[in-house]
Amino acid sequence: MTAALEMRGISKSFPGIRALADVDLEVRAGEVHAIVGENGAGKSTLMKILAGVYQPDRGTISLEGEETRVSGPIDARRRGIGMVYQELNLVPDLTVAENIMLGATPSRLGFVRRRRLHDAAVAVLDAFDARVDPSAILGSLTVSQQQIVEIAKAYAQRPKIIVLDEPTSSLSEHEAQALFHIVRRMREDGIAIIYISHRLREVLDLADRVTVLRDGRRIETRESSGLTAGEMIRLMVGRELTDIFPKREVPIGATVLEVEELTRSGAFDEVSLHVRAGEIVGLAGLVGAGRTEVARAVFGLERAQSGAVRVDGVEVQARTPGQGVKAGIAYVPEDRKRDGIVPSASIKDNIALPVLSGLSTGGWISRFRERSLAREQVDSLGVSPPVIERAVDTLSGGNQQKVVIAKWLAARPRVLILDEPTRGVDVGAKADIHEIIGELAAAGTAILLISSELPEVLAVSDRIYVLHEGRISAELGRAEADEATVMHAATGEAVHS
Incomplete structure (x- = not known):
């Protein structure tokens, strides 16, 4: 059978960096071919070459047996290559139908043919059994629905090859099932699907074959049947990682954080929880259940209408993040690029941000103390490369996340709220971050x-609260928590049982 795609001997270098070295990739029509590897392994560079964003230094690309040169993204689309990136590329103020048909809007004499536009979008959504209103404004949809629209837009172009880059990174495991149904439907249609994900379990469930990249080289391509997550990790990182989410047993102390009947209309209602010194408490639930909204209200980013927050028994009036920090609360947000870092600023400047007043005398910042603090945090957390003057946006995702954590650890918080701490980072960085979390718990x-990654919550939490539609639907001890129990509570089944 002729492969839908063959990339042979692909090499690409940037100033001072060899991104790819003689990489081969073959993808067949009607298969899901996963590409896995740590951040910086070359996955994105390889896909940008396929999409025409970059041109390779060496190597060839063949589509259905015919060697070709993809000159740019428009040429890629014309040749039947569809790209669905991790960052959604949609227009929030347009309707679902208008987004799906972007670039191919039916018109006559300069006027949009609304009925044909609607019918074309409905046909695409029906092909996926997607329950999305084509006339709805895109910005009103949930993240998972917008992800479906993004894939539908690519599918509407009748591609022969579709690249899905981290399509479930913003979805809970429950919501990801709808996306998996769509992927399988596209596979039945004979589309060649390239699937990139850090979630190894879904790779094994979905992929027919898996290609592992490491340090810009193809390490191996294997059939997924018989392949284990442990083997994939060993191939990806070149070493054994026996426990991606290590759980360190530490003494549990007195209650530090108390949240009592916290309410904000339309977001969450009468949420009560507590966290003790040295304790890791998971907050689980589907996307949209109110987890992030509760965290932001506790920290002071959003104002609750009623309820109380206490740290060490003292009520906190956290109406601003500054007040939250002063009370001993730190918050690592789910979107590190938008809310967690100043991308163009240095590692040093980012780490110093929450504690500038403590580094200042008479309004002047002590550069020596600023550098010493940054050096201490970078060495402690293993930020790589350990160059404190380097811009944060030049680091890998995992190292950017370490900088966000380092920034808040510099403030020495009593309470640390971690919102999706390992989203979009590779397995090596996940293990590093969880080692850091374990050390922080051990320090009290x-x-x-x-986390939307349920195995992560189950593996590291001492207790778990589950949110359903803004309310706590279950509180589970470590011994009684499993995936089925949490999902029953997250979907509301436990509420009515």
């Missing part, structure tokens, strides 16, 4: 952990 920090 009270940790509230939010």
